[in-house]
Amino acid sequence: MKRLFILLIFLLSACVSEPISIPTVKVAPSATRPAPIATAIPASPTLSPTETPIPCDPLVVDFCITDGHFVFQRPILPPNNDSVEETYRFASTASGTRESHHGVEFINGTGTPVHAAADGQIIFAGSDDEAVYSPWPNFYGNIIVIRHADSLFTLYAHLSLIDVQAGEEVQVGQKIGEVGLTGSANGSHLHFEVRRGDVEDYFSTLNPELWLIPKAGEGALAISVMNTRGKFQNVDFTLQFTDETYFVKTYEDASLTKNENAALGLKAGRYRIAFLFGGKIYERWVEVESGRLTQVVFVMQ
Numbered sequence: 382m383k384r385l386f387i388l389l390i391f392l393l394s395a396c397v398s399e400p401i402s403i404p405t406v407k408v409a410p411s412a413t414r415p416a417p418i419a420t421a422i423p424a425s426p427t428l429s430p431t432e433t434p435i436p437c438d439p440l441v442v443d444f445c446i447t448d449g450h451f452v453f454q455r456p457i458l459p460p461n462n463d464s465v466e467e468t469y470r471f472a473s474t475a476s477g478t479r480e481s482h483h484g485v486e487f488i489n490g491t492g493t494p495v496h497a498a499a500d501g502q503i504i505f506a507g508s509d510d511e512a513v514y515s516p517w518p519n520f521y522g523n524i525i526v527i528r529h530a531d532s533l534f535t536l537y538a539h540l541s542l543i544d545v546q547a548g549e550e551v552q553v554g555q556k557i558g559e560v561g562l563t564g565s566a567n568g569s570h571l572h573f574e575v576r577r578g579d580v581e582d583y584f585s586t587l588n589p590e591l592w593l594i595p596k597a598g599e600g601a602l603a604i605s606v607m608n609t610r611g612k613f614q615n616v617d618f619t620l621q622f623t624d625e626t627y628f629v630k631t632y633e634d635a636s637l638t639k640n641e642n643a644a645l646g647l648k649a650g651r652y653r654i655a656f657l658f659g660g661k662i663y664e665r666w667v668e669v670e671s672g673r674l675t676q677v678v679f680v681m682q
């Protein structure tokens with residue numbers, strides 16, 4: 382009886398000691414955890430001011446927000462219409478009914494002032510008779526081309542009046558001409574382009590919506606839709622913002638695709654991007670911030 386009692390005590394103490402040993406095992410690593418944190422804290426003030434954080438990678442996160450490269454002021458100023466026309470964006474063919482669009486439109490009446498988008502030098506001001514900057518003679522009518530820093534150029538087409546001459550230096554915001562409908566213009570408007578590199582290459586155009594400073598309270602969204610081999614894919618997608626829905630196509634002219642295959646300026650806020658591809662629905666929620674660029678990459682399996 383006494384032996385049984387001792388055995389029982391032993392077993393009970395064994396049972397009691399067992400759970401105690403578990404927390405000591407658990408505590409051990411957490412007790413060592415503060416050490417690296419303690420060494421990390423004094424390290425941060427010594428970071429060099431030129432050191433940059435790890436860049437956001439849109440391939441592995443839902444979206445990245447960066448400062449973008451919004452270097453151009455709008456060529457049309459309020460109270461005139463300084464919004465990009467939504468029905469014929471960059472690289473649009475209006476569903477195959479129009480020429481591939483190498484720029485954007487600002488719909489305004491003839492005589493509306495046109496302003497330099499940045500400081501620069503006029504490299505061409507006159508008629509597009511020789512098609513140096515366009516696919517065929519007089520496509521753009523009266524045009525102005527300005528050279529800016531970083532191999533960037535802006536082009537202003539269909540003008541009714543030109544105020545400047547080749548060789549002249551201009552300042553950002555300076556009036557350089559007036560809106561018109563010269564050349565192959567479907568109504569009075571300013572056709573505006575951004576080119577980089579070889580300005581005489583009609584395919585050196587970039588989407589102006591990624592280069593124009595967003596309007597107050599707006600940002601820009603750049604979307605890449607590609608397959609696992611990195612080949613851009615064309616889709617029609619919807620962008621939902623509270624009670625508004627935008628219907629957007631990726632660049633219909635794939636030859637104008639460089640880093641993205643859709644881009645547009647949008648009011649700041651939270652958007653749902655959705656499209657159908659290969660019988661599967663793709664969707665993602667992204668943020669657009671005022672004055673900044675949101676980059677989104679879809680890689681379809």
Ligand SMILES: [Zn+2]
Nearest residue numbers: 484485486572
């Ligand atoms: Zn145009």
